[in-house]
Amino acid sequence: MLNALLKQLENGGVQSVSLLASRLGVSEPMLAGMLDNLERMGYIEKLVPGCDNGRCSNCYMKAGCNNNQPFIWKITAKGLNCTLLHERFPAC
Numbered sequence: 372m373l374n375a376l377l378k379q380l381e382n383g384g385v386q387s388v389s390l391l392a393s394r395l396g397v398s399e400p401m402l403a404g405m406l407d408n409l410e411r412m413g414y415i416e417k418l419v420p421g422c423d424n425g426r427c428s429n430c431y432m433k434a435g436c437n438n439n440q441p442f443i444w445k446i447t448a449k450g451l452n453c454t455l456l457h458e459r460f461p462a463c
Contacts, residue, residue: 372397376405377414377454380446406444414450418443 375395379386392402409415446454 373405373409374454376402376409377446377450380415380444381451381454409450413447414453415444415446418445
């Protein structure tokens with residue numbers, strides 16, 4: 372399941388927690404735990420964009436953001452290597 376989440380993050384784009392959870396067939400709290408585990412293992416890192424209320428109208432991410440402490444998950448080199456390895460050797 373963590374590999375499926377990494378693959379979703381690798382695809383990029385603006386995705387809400389509810390959309391990701393729906394795509395993976397898990398609850399939002401379960402997804403939050405999965406994201407925390409991937410971050411702890413070094414496969415992803417959380418980036419905080421530093422938004423404020425005065426700049427939202429011009430932000431390209433406003434469609435997927437509710438300005439409630441928005442963040443971005445970035446897949447790390449370790450995470451990319453994991454997804455590539457899983458594609459080549461699905462049994463891993």
